[in-house]
Amino acid sequence: MKRLANLPTGILLFILLFVIIFPFAGLPLYFTHTIILIFIWGAVTTAWSYMGRFWMISLCHGAWVGIAAYITVLLFNFYHLSPWVGMWLGLLAVAIAAGVIGYACFRFGLVGHYFAVTTLVVTELVALVIIAFRDITEGRLGITVKPLGTAPLYFQFESKVPFYFMALGLLLLSLYIWRKIDQSKMQKALTAIEEDEVAAASIGINVVRNKTTVAVVSAVIAGMGGVVYAQYIMYLNPVTTIAIGASLAYVFMAIVGGMFTLWGPLIGAIIITGLQEYIRITFGTVLMGWAWVGYGFIIVVMIIFLPKGLYGTLIETLHKRRMQKAARESATP
Amino acid sequence: MLEVHSVSKYFGGLGALKEVDLRVNEGEFVGLIGPNGSGKTTLFNVLTGVLKPTSGKITFMGHDIIGLIPDKICHLGIARTFQIPRPFKTMSVVENVMLGVMFGGRYSTRSGEDARQEALRCLDNIGMKVTEATMPGELGVAGLRRLELGRALATRPKLLLLDEVISGLNAEEISEATSVLKRIKDEMGITIIWVEHIMGPLMNLVERVIVLDYGEVIAEGTTSEVSRDERVIEAYLGAE
Numbered sequence: 001m002k003r004l005a006n007l008p009t010g011i012l013l014f015i016l017l018f019v020i021i022f023p024f025a026g027l028p029l030y031f032t033h034t035i036i037l038i039f040i041w042g043a044v045t046t047a048w049s050y051m052g053r054f055w056m057i058s059l060c061h062g063a064w065v066g067i068a069a070y071i072t073v074l075l076f077n078f079y080h081l082s083p084w085v086g087m088w089l090g091l092l093a094v095a096i097a098a099g100v101i102g103y104a105c106f107r108f109g110l111v112g113h114y115f116a117v118t119t120l121v122v123t124e125l126v127a128l129v130i131i132a133f134r135d136i137t138e139g140r141l142g143i144t145v146k147p148l149g150t151a152p153l154y155f156q157f158e159s160k161v162p163f164y165f166m167a168l169g170l171l172l173l174s175l176y177i178w179r180k181i182d183q184s185k186m187q188k189a190l191t192a193i194e195e196d197e198v199a200a201a202s203i204g205i206n207v208v209r210n211k212t213t214v215a216v217v218s219a220v221i222a223g224m225g226g227v228v229y230a231q232y233i234m235y236l237n238p239v240t241t242i243a244i245g246a247s248l249a250y251v252f253m254a255i256v257g258g259m260f261t262l263w264g265p266l267i268g269a270i271i272i273t274g275l276q277e278y279i280r281i282t283f284g285t286v287l288m289g290w291a292w293v294g295y296g297f298i299i300v301v302m303i304i305f306l307p308k309g310l311y312g313t314l315i316e317t318l319h320k321r322r323m324q325k326a327a328r329e330s331a332t333p
Numbered sequence: 334m335l336e337v338h339s340v341s342k343y344f345g346g347l348g349a350l351k352e353v354d355l356r357v358n359e360g361e362f363v364g365l366i367g368p369n370g371s372g373k374t375t376l377f378n379v380l381t382g383v384l385k386p387t388s389g390k391i392t393f394m395g396h397d398i399i400g401l402i403p404d405k406i407c408h409l410g411i412a413r414t415f416q417i418p419r420p421f422k423t424m425s426v427v428e429n430v431m432l433g434v435m436f437g438g439r440y441s442t443r444s445g446e447d448a449r450q451e452a453l454r455c456l457d458n459i460g461m462k463v464t465e466a467t468m469p470g471e472l473g474v475a476g477l478r479r480l481e482l483g484r485a486l487a488t489r490p491k492l493l494l495l496d497e498v499i500s501g502l503n504a505e506e507i508s509e510a511t512s513v514l515k516r517i518k519d520e521m522g523i524t525i526i527w528v529e530h531i532m533g534p535l536m537n538l539v540e541r542v543i544v545l546d547y548g549e550v551i552a553e554g555t556t557s558e559v560s561r562d563e564r565v566i567e568a569y570l571g572a573e
Contacts, residue, residue, distance in 0.1 A: 185435060185436075188431075188432060188435065189432075189436065191421070191423070191424070192421050192424075192432055195421045195422065195423060196419050196421060198383060198403075198415075198419065199415065199419040199420075199421065200421075200432075201382075201383075201402065201403035201404050201407070202381060202383075202403055202404075202407060202412070202413055202415075202485075203407060203412070203432055203433045203436055203437055203484055203485070203487070203488050204404045204407035204408055204433075204436040204437040204438070204488055205404055205432070205436045206402070206404045207402075207404070208402070
């Protein structure tokens, strides 16, 4: 399974080359825009799956995205603090919040549905706080980053290209950390914890520390996604970036792509973001609202029939076929 | 080595352990017996940090271990097996034991190949013959109990708590298992507390017996002393 999670190096290099040339290929800006969103959501969803693959289903990644983004933007709008500096404070806040909530949940043994519901409450709470402090955050209307034109020192660019590469860098970082965790002792510890916390603890595995660590790492990477998103779009809205809908989107992406593989979450981000954009552009003005019913329907069907996700199922099928072939060859020498 | 001072554990109004006092010396092989519901497993859960006692004091090799989390206690050198085997089912038998090797010791930094070798040695030590690909699901009761034992031993304990390691086994498997226990005690020098319902093998092997009934220690001594004790007979067979 581990080897199959990697694409062959040749294909990988080709994709990388393609990805680097892409923004200079003179394609419509809209394509570049969609790709940037895919990179950002791909990074966040991959980070979500650090936890998700061990069945820690977090419904508050929207909150981590939002907290980091809002703090960065508010510090800039009010104190003219460069987002390059402000983002670290935002990420620190996310790390602390995720650490406290993670520790509290794991210390008291909240697993499965209980954990998911608790994180759901966190998401709604964060969204409601932002809405409530509307004098500062502009509430439901959403906040706009004060535009400076192109100001690299303030993380603002008129061109999409810098954002494209930042989002790509973030995505690669997120995938890299996935691999690092996968190859670490922590992966073994978390697999054991997922199966049986009591047995895992009895052989010396620190349940709370392992789970909290992975939750904090996951939240911080999601927060980075939030910062890049805010600077790119220049607008944040508590309902669309934080609340349940946004938080669930990451879960959908991970599930649709396949949350147990390295590339699954990214592929899920490609499918869902692509689907959202396609539906919005094609049917958005014609069938108002019905487009989203179709979107929901497609997701439900995929969850029921492909619980391991598109990529996960594909990998599994290929693996099975290869095993069968090997078995047949060894049977008939 | 292990000292338990008037430890009580109440679940609401129900006293699972009442003012339990006991002491285990280094190198001892102690049997812990008692009728169903007498608090044996609760005592193990308290000793390993799974449950926090309502009151009392427990010291292990000079450390106060009350309030420590289970993995800390494991690192101090107490390992246990579970009455109902709890293997990690998605991992092979060898991988199960490897986890004990990798996480059991306090300064355990072993990884990969090193841990695998140690796990194989550990399985070999307890006479468990499996391939690298054997999954826990393929094992019978005897195999699962043996795996529990192997995984616990892999953490390099000083004190081993065994919770019914021979129940459900046939006569041949029992004699195999008891010879393994003897080896663990004699060759590895590990102190053992053994909870068991099957009296024969236990009485043959242990040096001292502690009897629990309704959460209280009602008798303590050599096997012959205990089997003559009136309160023990009463607890097991009922009063005349």
